[in-house]
Amino acid sequence: MSILHTVNKSPFERDSLASCLKFASEGASVLLMEDGVYAALAGSSVESQVKAGLGKLSVYVLGPDLRARGFREDRLIDGIKVVDYAGFVDLAVENDKVQAWL
């Protein structure tokens, strides 16, 4: 069963991203949304954690949330894909279920 994990809180505020990456299994997808998008930015102290995650998972970031917070795609960790809300829906459909890490 492939899971779409959603992470909506900043990795500097909550352990949600860390827990998500720890328990997500090979082949799952992770969508960073709302304040969770900060984990997608290169150069932060969680970059290595996210890069390690990219080894087994597909990681996406919600474009509208990224842009709202003043960042563009050029600031992202390599390998993270940008999706919009329509893409979010597609991810929910393509995976077997959605699991929210609040």
Place this chain on the structure above:
Amino acid sequence: MSEVVKKFMYLNRKAPYGTIYAWESLEVVLVGAAFDQEVSLMFVDDGVYQLVKGQDTAGIGMKNFSPTYRTLGDYEVKYIYVDADSLAARGLTQDDLVAIAYEDMDTEEEIENIVEVVDAARVTEIMDESDVVFSF
């Protein structure tokens, strides 16, 4: 009540009393019992604090809802999992947690304590096996 039987997982990651999520998520479990689904409760991160025994809320003026956990066996809940790493990180052991009994109405099988401390690999397995995840 329903022909479709899904594996429900209630994902609990928050401590009790500081916010309402622990109590209101339990209310979903209780109501959900009537729907005869296959239910597991998963306690991870601060969620493990929900099961700590000896909660005394008199001083904070809130209802102590922790006795409800001990009745979960009466609400069709057979699977209660606690993440071992979350416990260890918080300096807790299973001894700090309540014991929850379960009796199977059909087979009369009695289990003294269905609270199971599991490792990360098992947590992942349980999450992967679920059909639906409720998060609070």
Place this chain on the structure above:
Amino acid sequence: MKFAIQINEGPYQHQASDSAYFFTKNVLEKGHEVFRVFFYHDGVNNSTRLTTPPQDDRHIVNRWAELGAKYDLDLVVCVAAAQRRGIVDDGEAKRNGKDATNIHPKFRISGLGQLVEAAIQSDRLVVFGD
């Protein structure tokens, strides 16, 4: 595909209701079905008809109501959570001796069973919260 949406937070305080709104709108625009949108915890506060947000900002309650009207959505507010937080319809006012109601007509108050049913009947449950 059938979707059930759960919203755990109230309007403006958290982004949850906004995120859920855009997700739900896109689900519908792609031709999928939304079985139910269920408001729990502070999410019940998305159903009051008495908000007056600033003119230059989005009107979260009305936005849900309009989406609800356009697609005939079932916007359900949990009765227990609503009672705790003072979201009242005519039935609740009579039952609990309240002198006013505040719920927006496009939302209905019902039990937690509606959330569980939605999770059983839908293909996907998507939760928005804090």
